[in-house]
Amino acid sequence: MIQLLLLPAILLVGLVFGVPLIRYAWLSLHADSVVTGLVAIPNNGANWLRLINDQRFWQDAIQTSRFAVVSVGLELLIALAIALLLDQRWRGRGVVRAATLLPWALPTTVMALGWRWIFNTPYGPIEQLAKLFGLHTLNILSNPDITWLATVVGDVWKTTPFIALILLAGLQTIPEDLYEAFRLEGGKPRAALFRITLPLLQPYVLLGLLFRLAQAFGVFDLIQVMTGGGPASSTESLALYSYINAMRFLDFGYSATIMIGSFILLLLACILVWAIIQQSRILKGALK
Amino acid sequence: MSLILQDIGRRVGRKWILRHLQLEVANGECLALLGPSGCGKSTTLRLIAGLDLADEGSILIDGQDVSKVAAVDRRIGMVFQSYALFPHLTVAANLCLGLRVRGISAAEQQHRVASVLALMQLEEFADRRPAQLSGGQRQRVALARALLRDPLVYLLDEPMSNLDAQLREDLRPELRRLILNGNQPVVYVTHDQHEAMAMADRIAVLRDGQLEQIGTPQELYLKPSTIFVASFIGRPQINLLPAQSGIVTAIRPEDVHLSEEGISCRIIDIEWLGTSQLCLLDSPKGKLRMLCNSQIKIPENVKVKWSSEKEHHFNSESGHRIN
Numbered sequence: 217m218i219q220l221l222l223l224p225a226i227l228l229v230g231l232v233f234g235v236p237l238i239r240y241a242w243l244s245l246h247a248d249s250v251v252t253g254l255v256a257i258p259n260n261g262a263n264w265l266r267l268i269n270d271q272r273f274w275q276d277a278i279q280t281s282r283f284a285v286v287s288v289g290l291e292l293l294i295a296l297a298i299a300l301l302l303d304q305r306w307r308g309r310g311v312v313r314a315a316t317l318l319p320w321a322l323p324t325t326v327m328a329l330g331w332r333w334i335f336n337t338p339y340g341p342i343e344q345l346a347k348l349f350g351l352h353t354l355n356i357l358s359n360p361d362i363t364w365l366a367t368v369v370g371d372v373w374k375t376t377p378f379i380a381l382i383l384l385a386g387l388q389t390i391p392e393d394l395y396e397a398f399r400l401e402g403g404k405p406r407a408a409l410f411r412i413t414l415p416l417l418q419p420y421v422l423l424g425l426l427f428r429l430a431q432a433f434g435v436f437d438l439i440q441v442m443t444g445g446g447p448a449s450s451t452e453s454l455a456l457y458s459y460i461n462a463m464r465f466l467d468f469g470y471s472a473t474i475m476i477g478s479f480i481l482l483l484l485a486c487i488l489v490w491a492i493i494q495q496s497r498i499l500k501g502a503l504k
Numbered sequence: 505m506s507l508i509l510q511d512i513g514r515r516v517g518r519k520w521i522l523r524h525l526q527l528e529v530a531n532g533e534c535l536a537l538l539g540p541s542g543c544g545k546s547t548t549l550r551l552i553a554g555l556d557l558a559d560e561g562s563i564l565i566d567g568q569d570v571s572k573v574a575a576v577d578r579r580i581g582m583v584f585q586s587y588a589l590f591p592h593l594t595v596a597a598n599l600c601l602g603l604r605v606r607g608i609s610a611a612e613q614q615h616r617v618a619s620v621l622a623l624m625q626l627e628e629f630a631d632r633r634p635a636q637l638s639g640g641q642r643q644r645v646a647l648a649r650a651l652l653r654d655p656l657v658y659l660l661d662e663p664m665s666n667l668d669a670q671l672r673e674d675l676r677p678e679l680r681r682l683i684l685n686g687n688q689p690v691v692y693v694t695h696d697q698h699e700a701m702a703m704a705d706r707i708a709v710l711r712d713g714q715l716e717q718i719g720t721p722q723e724l725y726l727k728p729s730t731i732f733v734a735s736f737i738g739r740p741q742i743n744l745l746p747a748q749s750g751i752v753t754a755i756r757p758e759d760v761h762l763s764e765e766g767i768s769c770r771i772i773d774i775e776w777l778g779t780s781q782l783c784l785l786d787s788p789k790g791k792l793r794m795l796c797n798s799q800i801k802i803p804e805n806v807k808v809k810w811s812s813e814k815e816h817h818f819n820s821e822s823g824h825r826i827n
């Protein structure tokens with residue numbers, strides 16, 4: 217029975233993901249807060265009704281999606297450029313490849329503190345630079361319109377290496393002789409990028425995309441340390457909102473509802489991305 | 505002469521992996537590059553194709569020096585050992601790609617691809633991906649792609665090495681018909697001497713990046729110019745007798761025969777090969793291989809001889825032939 221061999225993996229995944237998920241889903245159908253004396257009492261979906269009418273939840277959902285889409289999009293582009301560069305042979309490549317990984321190896325809280333300092337008003341280097349060029353104070357971390365972009369910068373800096381690594385691994389699976397055959401066919405290097413590299417890299421891009429999208433959608437530590445969700449909740453992510461409900465308001469029932477709610481949103485988003493990719497593949501096939 | 509290599513060499517770091525290679529291949533001629541693994545066969549093809557540049561010497565195609573011309577512009581039709589088909593494209597798209605990047609009109613693309621698919625009997629596979637083809641079918645696609653290139657020179661790097669023995673034999677006539685019918689020089693790399701003899705007009709034997717001998721299959725078989733060529737060409741392998749006063753005598757197993765006036769030997773082993781049998785003998789001159797008709801009943805002790813005209817003599821120091 218070959219399936220039997222999968223049992224430990226299934227059990228482990230079930231334990232790590234399934235149990236908390238079921239527990240949270242169960243909790244979301246109960247009132248469980250200081251008011252109830254931290255005892256779970258069934259409340260007939262009152263949490264869910266509250267969620268649907270919760271302005272702050274939807275605002276956070278939009279903010280989280282915006283953050284995730286923009287950071288992952290930027291990360292993919294930059295990572296692709298880095299991976300293509302690291303795939304070429306040049307002197308000192310090994311050192312650069314190792315250096316590229318450094319941001320990924322740094323704990324998020326540490327690097328988030330670093331970024332908070334970089335964007336600090338008035339002492340951070342960005343403000344100092346702005347002053348040098350005679351600009352006004354930028355107030356990056358206290359302007360609700362632009363603070364989220366600062367968190368995007370932090371996230372891009374931190375996780376681009378991860379995608380670059382996935383793409384680099386993908387690039388290295390492409391046999392060299394495909395490029396040589398293409399050259400003999402009269403193909404120029406730029407054409408090779410679009411006709412060979414990118415199509416063959418597609419599964420790796422998809423992998424990075426889905427993986428990172430899910431991760432960025434659950435962003436917590438970076439936001440917590442860099443901005444604490446502010447100013448005026450403008451950078452608050454769903455995970456942070458859930459955390460605030462549990463840890464500040466001690467409302468575990470509603471916190472669980474937010475978690476499960478954002479899980480459902482993420483699932484829908486992933487299905488959407490998947491469908492779009494499938495669709496584009498079908499489109500391409502039809503054009504052939 | 506249409507493809508000429510003048511004293512070309514290729515260096516990796518400080519080591520020459522190919523040196524002083526001098527070859528000429530006429531239009532419509534097939535030259536086989538033969539040699540053991542790592543002797544520089546693929547390197548030679550890559551230099552001709554322009555995938556690598558020669559560190560010395562020059563390459564002429566149709567009288568033009570292309571040594572400095574980029575691979576993109578050399579008009580070479582090459583079949584790679586791995587076939588190098590684009591895995592994400594169908595057979596038809598694989599064949600189309602080159603035409604497209606060379607800016608040939610869509611109608612012309614359609615027409616040419618359709619006719620080469622018909623020629624290679626690949627029509628029913630046009631919409632399949634390479635992964636969905638057998639080794640022989642992939643090879644035909646790779647060949648079709650080379651044909652579509654309308655090349656000045658054909659280069660084939662062990663085009664049969666991924667196929668089983670039966671398929672190789674079946675494909676040889678087809679390959680000959682398709683490629684050798686053309687009016688281009690063909691360079692055919694193989695490490696299988698039977699294939700080389702079957703396919704090529706002339707064979708160049710390489711060893712450690714140097715040309716050992718070049719000639720027709722008959723010349724190589726009848727007058728090998730070095731010990732290396734003598735033992736490389738012809739199966740079962742030639743007998744090398746122990747050197748005497750600086751001279752190595754070699755005799756082919758098929759030239760050794762039973763005779764009452766010969767030297768007495770003891771049979772060690774007999775391999776039955778169908779129409780012939782290969783006898784391993786223990787003789788006063790050392791171990792000998794003898795190839796004889798399989799009808800003959802071989803006793804334990806035999807007497808064998810050969811005519812001295814059939815002997816090859818080599819200088820034991822240099823390995824060169826002495827006439």
Ligand SMILES: Nc1ncnc2c1ncn2[C@@H]1O[C@H](COP(=O)(O)OP(=O)(O)OP(=O)(O)O)[C@@H](O)[C@H]1O
Nearest residue numbers: 516521522539540541542543544545546547548695
């Ligand atoms: N890029 C390279 N760097 C270092 N050595 C190389 C390189 N390319 C080839 N060589 C060396 O050059 C020699 C010839 O290689 P080549 O690939 O031409 O052999 P070949 O005759 O095609 O062998 P095979 O029958 O195994 O394909 C080998 O010893 C190989 O190790």
Ligand SMILES: [Mg+2]
Nearest residue numbers: 545546547661
């Ligand atoms: Mg080779």
